[in-house]
Amino acid sequence: GAGVSQSPSNKVTEKGKDVELRCDPISGHTALYWYRQSLGQGLEFLIYFQGNSAPDKSGLPSDRFSAERTGGSVSTLTIQRTQQEDSAVYLCASSPQISPGQGMINEQFFGPGTRLTVL
Amino acid sequence: AQSVTQPDIHITVSEGASLELRCNYSYGATPYLFWYVQSPGQGLQLLLKYFSGDTLVQGIKGFEAEFKRSQSSFNLRKPSVHWSDAAEYFCAVGARGGATNKLIFGTGTLLAVQP
Numbered sequence: 001g002a003g004v005s006q007s008p009s010n011k012v013t014e015k016g017k018d019v020e021l022r023c024d025p026i027s028g029h030t031a032l033y034w035y036r037q038s039l040g041q042g043l044e045f046l047i048y049f050q051g052n053s054a055p056d057k058s059g060l061p062s063d064r065f066s067a068e069r070t071g072g073s074v075s076t077l078t079i080q081r082t083q084q085e086d087s088a089v090y091l092c093a094s095s096p097q098i099s100p101g102q103g104m105i106n107e108q109f110f111g112p113g114t115r116l117t118v119l
Numbered sequence: 120a121q122s123v124t125q126p127d128i129h130i131t132v133s134e135g136a137s138l139e140l141r142c143n144y145s146y147g148a149t150p151y152l153f154w155y156v157q158s159p160g161q162g163l164q165l166l167l168k169y170f171s172g173d174t175l176v177q178g179i180k181g182f183e184a185e186f187k188r189s190q191s192s193f194n195l196r197k198p199s200v201h202w203s204d205a206a207e208y209f210c211a212v213g214a215r216g217g218a219t220n221k222l223i224f225g226t227g228t229l230l231a232v233q234p
Binding site: 004031033035041042043044045048055056058059091093095106107108109110111112113 | 153155160161162163164165168209211219220221222223224225226227
């Protein structure tokens, strides 16, 4: 079946512009995650959705970053007033139904990422 | 706080040689543990995972990993490396019982394979 898809695959923008990154999770997966992969930094967690709600936004680096998820499916990560330090690969992942706090965790399936370059 | 350390940033091995990639974690209880591989320009692919039970887990592509509680380690091994194994490898830990299911990743180990 289809995996996690992300668009665009590459985005070049000018400092100060807003950008929107899109993630289409695997059909039926209720959990969705955004991560950022910066050079030499590994992968940093940004935000976690369970359905349409986001119980964990602790990784968003500033209030310029926001994300939403509608219909329990597609998610959009928005970065306002982009800065050069926002340049990174933004990865989306999804996983099947899970009950937070129940001591369970599922494998996360990752998309190919969006490479963002801020000039 | 949870953390993952991959002490080797870059490793080069000869094709056919054995491989061991190190991973140490910090977590208050038994964590969920994962190894992912990322080929150039690709997303992350799960190699294997440890949730409970047998501490030696088998994964795809001939990889295995052993969970050692006493050493807080989850090292990845392969007895004979193939050129196609050249990639970046990430160890990750997931929390049990929390309100979030995020993964905490190490900084990765870049594997080069010499012919």
